[in-house]
Amino acid sequence: MSVLVYVEQADGKFKKSGFEAVSYAKAIADGQGTHLTAISIGNVGENELKELGKYGASKVLNVSSDQLKNFVNQAYASVIVEAAAKENADIVVLSNSFSGKGLAPRVAVKLKAGLVDGAVELPQTADGKFTVKKNAFSGKAFAVTELTSANKVIALNPNAFGTKESAGDATIENFIPEVKATDLTAIVKEIVRATDKISLPDAELVVSAGRGLKAPENWGMIEELANLLGAATACSKPVSDAGWRPHSEHVGQTGIAISPNLYIAIGISGAIQHLAGVSSSKVIVVINKDPEAPFFKVADYGIVGDAFEVVPKLIEALKAHKG
Amino acid sequence: MKILVCISNVPDTTTKITFTNDNTQFNTSGVQFIVNPYDEIALSRAIELCEGGKGTVTAINVGDSSTDPTIRKALAIGADDAVRINAVPRDAYFTAYQIAEYAKTGDFDMILCGRESIDYNGAQVAAMVGEFLDIPSISIIKKLDYDGTTATLEREIEGGKEVVSVTGKFIASCAEGVAEPKIPNMRGIMSARTKPLQVVEAVEIAEVAKVVKFETPAPRGAVKQVPAEEAAKLIDLLHTEAKVI
Numbered sequence: 001m002s003v004l005v006y007v008e009q010a011d012g013k014f015k016k017s018g019f020e021a022v023s024y025a026k027a028i029a030d031g032q033g034t035h036l037t038a039i040s041i042g043n044v045g046e047n048e049l050k051e052l053g054k055y056g057a058s059k060v061l062n063v064s065s066d067q068l069k070n071f072v073n074q075a076y077a078s079v080i081v082e083a084a085a086k087e088n089a090d091i092v093v094l095s096n097s098f099s100g101k102g103l104a105p106r107v108a109v110k111l112k113a114g115l116v117d118g119a120v121e122l123p124q125t126a127d128g129k130f131t132v133k134k135n136a137f138s139g140k141a142f143a144v145t146e147l148t149s150a151n152k153v154i155a156l157n158p159n160a161f162g163t164k165e166s167a168g169d170a171t172i173e174n175f176i177p178e179v180k181a182t183d184l185t186a187i188v189k190e191i192v193r194a195t196d197k198i199s200l201p202d203a204e205l206v207v208s209a210g211r212g213l214k215a216p217e218n219w220g221m222i223e224e225l226a227n228l229l230g231a232a233t234a235c236s237k238p239v240s241d242a243g244w245r246p247h248s249e250h251v252g253q254t255g256i257a258i259s260p261n262l263y264i265a266i267g268i269s270g271a272i273q274h275l276a277g278v279s280s281s282k283v284i285v286v287i288n289k290d291p292e293a294p295f296f297k298v299a300d301y302g303i304v305g306d307a308f309e310v311v312p313k314l315i316e317a318l319k320a321h322k323g
Numbered sequence: 324m325k326i327l328v329c330i331s332n333v334p335d336t337t338t339k340i341t342f343t344n345d346n347t348q349f350n351t352s353g354v355q356f357i358v359n360p361y362d363e364i365a366l367s368r369a370i371e372l373c374e375g376g377k378g379t380v381t382a383i384n385v386g387d388s389s390t391d392p393t394i395r396k397a398l399a400i401g402a403d404d405a406v407r408i409n410a411v412p413r414d415a416y417f418t419a420y421q422i423a424e425y426a427k428t429g430d431f432d433m434i435l436c437g438r439e440s441i442d443y444n445g446a447q448v449a450a451m452v453g454e455f456l457d458i459p460s461i462s463i464i465k466k467l468d469y470d471g472t473t474a475t476l477e478r479e480i481e482g483g484k485e486v487v488s489v490t491g492k493f494i495a496s497c498a499e500g501v502a503e504p505k506i507p508n509m510r511g512i513m514s515a516r517t518k519p520l521q522v523v524e525a526v527e528i529a530e531v532a533k534v535v536k537f538e539t540p541a542p543r544g545a546v547k548q549v550p551a552e553e554a555a556k557l558i559d560l561l562h563t564e565a566k567v568i
Contacts, residue, residue: 139540186493
């Protein structure tokens with residue numbers, strides 16, 4: 001038995017959430033007294049593949065093929081399951097990213113395995129049960145889920161476990177899977193990725209704003225603050241519904257759920273649906289002119305004040321801080 | 324054209340989440356149940372695609388009879404007929420299997436669902452159904468166009484989007500942007516009462532996962548207030564105390 005981790009890449013570079021998945025899978029392998037194999041699909045250079053050893057993979061299966069250079073979940077699931085069989089892996093770990101959400105369920109069905117999506121902690125194996133804690137009710141609760149199947153699939157939430165280096169060297173093995181044509185009927189036509197922006201689901205720092213900003217043209221200072229911090233920008237539901245900001249920035253119960261190290265909410269009152277999507281953030285800062293705003297009840301730091309006065313002060317202070 | 328739309332019965336978004344039976348069960352007492360908001364988006368797009376007699380929309384739900392009001396809501400929004408698989412949904416694997424088994428009995432051109440249910444947030448069902456049926460599954464789409472044979476979908480990726488094209492049967496899970504959720508009108512509500520709702524018994528499948536316990540997040544400590552005129556202090560606190568910047 002062994003553990004297999006699939007590591008996502010974009011343009012030949014592994015993502016931070018991928019290194020987190022390797023670190024997490026290594027801790028599971030240690031707990032099970034076994035070794036960890038990583039699998040990479042797409043065109044990734046040898047130096048980048050070697051990086052996976054630093055986080056605990058003892059072997060890296062490198063699937064480099066033009067046919068598989070774009071992510072097609074149906075084909076990738078087949079490749080991962082073929083690798084799991086070859087490595088005799090009974091636990092498969094992936095990232096709970098946009099792509100991971102389309103991939104992990106297919107892997108689980110192929111392996112007749114239970115799946116925990118959005119895992120936030122390492123599995124517990126006390127009294128012969130294999131349980132994993134995951135987010136549920138959009139951040140309003142956690143569900144401890146027992147996997148009762150022989151094979152198990154876990155999709156790790158970004159920013160939940162961190163990366164852990166463990167001195168090690170990985171051997172790299174080229175792996176040529178069999179790919180069925182019927183697995184490749186979905187065709188990727190175009191990939192559009194803003195390279196100058198930090199992606200919200202992976203972001204460690206997030207600056208978010210709501211209706212308190214009054215108009216879309218007032219977002220300049222929010223973007224400046226985010227740029228200075230190296231943060232992603234986000235918004236509340238009314239703001240994306242009004243078309244002031246794109247839907248992809250909407251965090252909350254019906255948007256996306258995030259758990260950054262720092263979440264700064266500016267001019268957002270903190271409706272229960274919004275709080276659901278951000279409550280697992282490690283540190284929450286709330287800036288609102290209404291001292292009764294419900295958001296203050298779940299904040300770590302608060303400033304009662306007008307965003308148009310407070311935010312420029314923060315920008316100034318950050319510039320001074322950075323020298 | 325025939326479209327199957329998966330409808331999940333979930334607690335209203337304003338619900339305060341509590342548990343009973345030693346934190347092993349969700350406390351449904353006093354909770355209002357609704358059509359999962361993302362499923363509403365999927366349903367609305369399906370109705371748009373079938374407008375003008377171009378096709379029919381069937382809504383499917385896995386649940387016991389307590390979910391009938393939610394299914395009637397889907398019919399009021401504009402689904403032509405509905406199916407309820409008579410079982411309490413154990414987990415996504417079980418639910419997806421039921422939907423796939425039903426889908427095999429009808430010749431559906433596409434299956435749509437929401438990106439995730441807002442209770443268990445699994446986001447698993449679409450891709451599982453796709454795998455059970457061995458058809459493409461596109462998770463978390465923001466746009467869906469269909470010309471009668473080929474679908475063009477925009478899928479969300481970190482920091483951008485991917486355009487995918489599929490010819491033939493497929494399943495997709497819908498997020499915001501795919502359609503504006505339709506609100507039922509009086510005619511829809513009246514006709515929903517008489518539209519067909521078929522009840523089908525579930526197919527047994529081995530259990531692979533179960534929730535053993537729920538936990539609620541630990542409460543945060545008291546908020547530390549920084550006066551507005553000393554806003555600059557916040558940057559120091561985030562650097563030296565919280566150590567996040």
